[in-house]
Amino acid sequence: MVIPIFLPHLGCRDRCTYCHQGYITDVSGEDIKARIDAAFIHRAAPCDVGLFGGNIFGIEPAVLEKMFSFFEPYRDWVRAFRLSTKPVPLRDETIYLLKENKTDIIELGIPTFNDAILAGLNRAHTGQDLFDAYHRLQEEGFSVALQFMVGLPGENENDIENIIRNMVRLKPVYIRIYPLVVLKDTPLYTLYRTGQFRPTAFDDVLDCACRIYANAVKNGISVANVGLTDNELVRDMVAGGHYHPAYGFLVQSRIFIRAVEIVLKHLGYPKDITIILHNADIPLLIGHKKQNIMKFSRMGVTVKWVPSGNNRGHFEVRSQKGSAAGSVQDIYDQ
Ligand code: SF4
Known part of the structure; x- marks a missing residue:
């Protein structure tokens, strides 16, 4: 059982062009603490805690340390932490804090290994940054998972092959696959609205997700999920791209x-x-x-x-x- 704690855009110095996590620009310490307290209010059994929705590596170490201190009353309930983050910036203090706080799985977001596409998405890191972070985290004893995307602007066949090749080489503990979705009030939405970004055909992108999924299964790599979580907020914000409430099922049934x-x-x-x-x-x-x-x-x-x-x-x-x-x-x- 994983209890998710969402930290919208916390640590995101640069905003990725497709992302809209609900814009909390000034999450105060009290906000996070209240969220943590609420998550544990009815807890009766030990659980893992997932820190999602931001860039954990981008959080200043002092702020990260304070955030972990909010879990003190619940230490007996927390088996381990897992988190999602960009691969940068990777600081020694951050690694130390994550180890101190029993973090076991780190999910690294790497939408593509194509540096030009990463730059266009304003990710502010390269494919090499992913490799550097991946190997360092493994050396430090963490399990590493990867999050990929399909349907990105400028993506071609080689980019999908690169994802598959690197995935098989790195052997993450699991992967997640997200098709690109155009959400309102994002820079990508502006490009979409003005005709500067035209999503690839739904079927073609579904095929890309199928190829990554099938190669993961074939190589003994688990697929934790495919597609955005379906909720009313997401549905209201979708303007285009590759959203489908049953995207994961579509992938598996096509395979x-x-x-x-x-x-x-x-x-x-x-x-x-x-x-x-x-x-x-x-x-x-x-x-x-x-x-x-x-x-x-x-x-x-x-x-x-x-x-x-x-x-x-x-x-x-x-x-x-x-x-x-x-x-x-x-x-x-x-
Ligand atoms: S995709 Fe991740 S790193 Fe990029 S802005 Fe959204 S939460 Fe931050």
Whole structure:
């Protein structure tokens, strides 16, 4: 169980062009303390605490130390801290404070490894900064997770391949994938409104997310989540881009149908198939609003399914042309 404490824009000296965390420009010590107290008011069991929504590395060490002091009354309840941050600035004092306060997982945001795109997003760091921070944090004993983005302005095929290559090389403990969403009242929104930024087709960006996801799974890297958390505030602020309340499901169901298509090709495209699969994979086979079933129908394929003891992601296709096993791990080799 992770108790999230949101620190909107705390430590964000530079604002990323796509980001709007609710603008709290002068979070006072009392505000943070009240938020922490509220989070623990009904706590009855030990938990992890997640510090999200800002740039923890950008918080002045004295302020960070004070913030950790607000957890003193709850020390017995806090198993460990985890946090999300940009990879810069990486200060010795910050590392010391994080270790002192039982921080175990640090999620580093690296939307892309393309320095020109990072500059355009006003991230104020480079891809090399990510590598430097990653290795230093590992040496210091932290577990490191990574957050990627897809659908960025100027992004191309090479950028996605670079993300996958670096992810496989670095082997983070888990990843998160965020499609770019244009939120109102952001610099990106201005570019979008004036026609200077035109998002790539939804389907193409979904494919990019699928490729990263599938390569993560194939390499034993967990995917903690895909897409922005769905809440009313986010929905109200979305002006364009790649928001979908079930984005993670869209990714997983597209990967599933691609894996089935590989087996269909192998079997010579039989017209009537029965898929033997794990019960929990049936919604992925059917797809969001039956999209996958409709796709099979357009291909002239009638699909039945039977739940079985197969492992998740693994299935068997039976047909008059023969049978063959398949897996979501069979797709997207880079
Ligand atoms: S994306 Fe992260 S680092 Fe950038 S402005 Fe938002 S909270 Fe700050």
